[in-house]
Amino acid sequence: MIIDGKPTRTEIPSYDMSSAREAILNCYCHRDFFRKSNIKIEFFDDRCEIISPGGFFDGLTLEDALNGLQSFRNENLVKLLYKLEYVENYASGLTRIFQNSKELDIVPEIYTSLNMFKVTLPNKNYEALYLNPEKHIEDNKVKSNGRVNSDINEEDFQLENQKDIEILEIIRDNPGIRLKEIAPKLKSKYPSINSNIIYKRIKILDSYIEFRGIPKKGG
Structure with a gap:
């Protein structure tokens, strides 16, 4: 937040809202609903962690996903979100997160295992x-x-x-x-x-x- 004498203050968001949106949508599209665990969004002083139960599906890797390869664990849910216009393009979420972050000169982190998928967004402020x-x-x-x-x-x-x-x-x-x-x-x-x-x-x-x-x- 900056107060510069103008009638209104200037807000400086700590996180890129577009990247956060993509990361959260990714959780709902690809989480493993058979795991008894919840999607978690945790805020720390220096970062936000968005965690989804279940890693990549059907042998997909992070490199594959960033290159546009598709693999759907919840195909019907993805189609529904696409029709509701929450999802703009299949398999483009992670690519968009990195593109947005590059423009803002910040570097998101991706961690994936068999049990979880985590996106870490740095606090810009x-x-x-x-x-x-x-x-x-x-x-x-x-x-x-x-x-x-x-x-x-x-x-x-x-x-x-x-x-x-x-x-x-x-x-x-x-x-x-x-x-x-x-x-x-x-x-x-x-x-x-x-x-x-x-x-x-x-x-x-x-x-x-x-x-x-x-x-x-x-x-």
């Missing part, structure tokens, strides 16, 4: 959000006199990291809270979070926080 967030926030930050003690509005603060928003909300709602008391409030949602992580985030969010009392100890 990962570097900006997690590897160099200080520069990202500084480059896009809205100049404002607002402080945490006033209402926090995601459109007023250039914070794409959900943890940062929640940290600020905790400080706002708990005046005088100490740094070591913040992590336990987030532990259920972010099990790996600790006081060291909070400290690093607080340093980045310094311009949004009004410190009172002993420096850097209270909210």
Whole structure:
């Protein structure tokens, strides 16, 4: 998300929606319905994993599929999705994922075995959000006199990291809270979070926080 002074904010999706759509449709077209397992879509900081039960069908390989060779485990379902215009062209989904990703300068990963087929899509915003967030926030930050003690509005603060928003909300709602008391409030949602992580985030969010009392100890 970029806020540049215009009436509306500019959204920067973390994932190419066309590639995600193709990967999810691929799951429904080719999953093994005899396996007692569900299609899984999991999000991590740096990637999204889309997992389908069952690997390639009838001896097909990844190279074969990328070269346009067809092999249908669920032929009637594929035909139905094609008639409903969810599927645009038989055996073109994986090729389209790689083409879209190449245009965006990102590299998807494909893993396949007898039991599963997994597409991993990189988070396009990962570097900006997690590897160099200080520069990202500084480059896009809205100049404002607002402080945490006033209402926090995601459109007023250039914070794409959900943890940062929640940290600020905790400080706002708990005046005088100490740094070591913040992590336990987030532990259920972010099990790996600790006081060291909070400290690093607080340093980045310094311009949004009004410190009172002993420096850097209270909210």
